Amino acid sequence: MAQILWFENYQPADAAVLGGKNTSLGTMFSAGLPVPPGFAVSADCYRKALADAGLSGQIDALVAAVDMRDPVSVSAAGERARELITGLAMSADLDEAIRAAYARLGEKCGDERVPVAVRSSATCEDQPDASFAGEHDTYLWVRGGDAVTDAVRRCWASLFTDRGIAYRLERGYGQHGAAMSVGVQQMVRPRAAGVAFTLNPLDGDRSQIAIDASWGFGEAVVSGEVTPDNYLVDKVMGTITRRTISAKTTEYRLTDADAVVAAEVEEARQSVPCLTDEQIAAVARLARRAEKHYKCPQDVEWALDEALDDVVLLQSRPETVWSRRPKAGGSCNADPIASMVHTLLHPVKGTPESTC
């Protein structure tokens, strides 16, 4: 049984024990996308740890007894399951494997206490038609072997968040089949971060890449706490076809104690664009590469790393809104004369709108 799987050695056969998120990171890594380095603790480790601790049956029973219509029962079962998992003792074998891998990552990054993100990656998470996004825990800015192994246990436990249990029940996924892989990846310290769609979410225009960007960590953008700067970039021409700069009042920053906290952006910086044109182009290129790799429109999380002074890819998922719409065939009139008449009667704007 492989315990530790490095993203750089990713094989498609590993997907079953990596879960959605880690598979995605592994795939991106092997596709040459600029992803920070890291490794995954396989889902088998989770299963074995529960079995070793004699918890498997007990937890199955807890969940099986849940009455989905009763939120109190969901929440009580979840709490108990999480308590059990957080308290279990990891086998010395696995504990050492995780610490060794973390040490190796530290060597790679030139920092023996390299800060990492420890992320849950449920085995059926992030399927195109089932999004577990936000269902399970992520721990950012974790340093040192003790903290990492602890965070791994807490990620395991987060398989039984109330929402996680309810989600699986609603969809009829077997509770027993659900397992948790955990990703450990070098933290980036973003000067700015955000999301990018490889189509225009407003009208489904596939020739455009829409970028939302704000100061600091991407949480501010993802959670909707700020109105980000917004750009449209034409994929083919590489030109910025629209740019809207907003007052970005909040940013997530790192404190000296490695905590990520929301803070107010000083006024002078609020309405300053958080990306240069070159950086916008770099985000667009990265999103386009992800789309070309996955061969379908993507929803990408990216960050502009302070230390690297470069854009890195944090996550790429299939875009689900426009991609699921039935294709509007014949959206332009094939009969040239009829279409010309239409064009003459409804003149298109001669100039692209500019909202600068």
Add this chain to the structure above:
Amino acid sequence: MADRFPSPFEMPTPPGAEGWQDLYAYSSVFSDDRREYEDGAFWFMDGVHTPEVILPWDATILEYAIIGLSQYNTRHYVIPPALGVDIRFLNGYMYLSPVGVADPKEIEARVPEFAERAGYYFANWDRLYAAWMPKLRALIDELETISFPALPHREDMAVITEGRGTGSSLDLLTTYHKLIDLTMKLWHHHFEFLNLGYAAYLDFFGACKQLFPSIPDQAIAKMVAGIQVDLFRPDEELKKLAQLAVDLDVADRLLAEGAAADVLESLRGSAGGDKWLAAWEEAKQPWFNFSAGSGFYHSDKVWLEYLDIPLGFLRTYITKVQRGESLERPMEAVVAERDRIVEEYTELIDDDEDRATFAAKLGLARTVFPYVENHNFYVEHWAHSVVWRKMRDLGRMLVDAGFFENPDDVFLLSRHEVPEVLFDLYHGWAVGAPSRGPKYWPREMARRSGIMTALRQWSPPPALGVPPEVITEPFTVMLWGITSESVKQWLGGASDSGALSGFAASPGIAEGPARVILSADGIADLREGEILVAPLTAPSWAPVFGKIAATVTDVGGIMSHAAIVCREYGLPAVTGTAFGTKNIKTGQRLRVDGNEGTVTVLE
């Protein structure tokens, strides 16, 4: 913001220009007779073709051109929503007004006729277009046969022996009529394909915007643009001649100080020199029938008649060859880029049916585009050069007859006055008594010159009258670059933030010092790396595009000359800024963003 422009009836006559109206066709000036219509219409100044005061005879060609355009919209192809473009001269400047079909039922009724007529042309485009060039060449040949000899002291003996029964006076009048009729015919030919070409292009444009709502305009233009364009041939010929001059070792003689005539003469006699001169002569016809302006002014200098102009450009090119620089346009790169753009957008279309429609529309747009790009050389440059030359010949004949002092004074006559003047000449010649002209015209020409000088002091507003909610006439949008947005901008006046906006006509961003050039005479001042700021550019300015960093124009859309050339040369361009030459001063540092259509004054 005002909701209308000043009324044409509020425009004062500049002091000293009183009576200017009588010098233009009575049908082409504002008057109380049509006041209600004229005051309620929208009129824009045509800065694309005529940024300066237009002399009375020059107005002829503009009337023929604009009314020819109108006739094809209205009477030939029955463009459903668009009638013609109306034309008025105001204080010597030309104002145009697109006329639409207001009644939706009438638009509907025009559709089947348009389908039948335009459909026929699209379906038979290649065959019909193949006939166009021979028609035009024949017309130019016929223009070339025109001559205006002085009336003879005696009719030739052959007139007697052949029993012709007519005199030279009739030939003179007939020849003048032939000249203006051929000019009208030229403009009929001009619009045989252009309106449809624009319609097909706009349709492709519309399809692109439907498939990709945010696609940049210049991406669409790049997918269609031709690579071998006759409009660039004069410039290409100079580049070839520059290379040849270096190869034949005559470069230094061509670079030597002196007027064109002397410099060229100095080459004669040596083997290399004669060979080079033969190539130069070869290139002159037809490629030096090339105007330094838009071709719509008799005063636009034509290369053939001002060899110093092409020689100046040639010298620049020779210097570049000697420095080892390449004069080749990056053809392969342009073609590769065009193909890449088409391929990538095609890949982004999800639906098979849409992909097929896109390909078909692109195909039609590319079929019609060679005409859109090439006709300009043959009509505005070559044929116009001949028309102006023949009129000048007529002027010289009248100078010899003592009617006025300067051959170019003939352009101070309107086209209907010319037959009267010729009749006066005939009258005196036939009777053997004095014509009135030699006393009348010198005085009248002085008065008219004074009027023209006074008109030049006037600054024409960009538009007059009541703007429509939307502008639909295809030429107005594509060629003149007048859109609902530009109208709004004019109404709002220039912004005071130091930023100008216009059409994103050619992509890229450049910074550099501005050089404001108001006419072709100023282009010699341009320095390497400067940003050209001009009311508009003309094809004969091509050689300057090799040294400038970007272009900003007051007028013109994405199909204007500056836009087409800058895309070819890979230079950023923002066209139709309305206030570029007014707001920007030479020497100011500018940032030209051809991706977004903005110009910023940096200092």
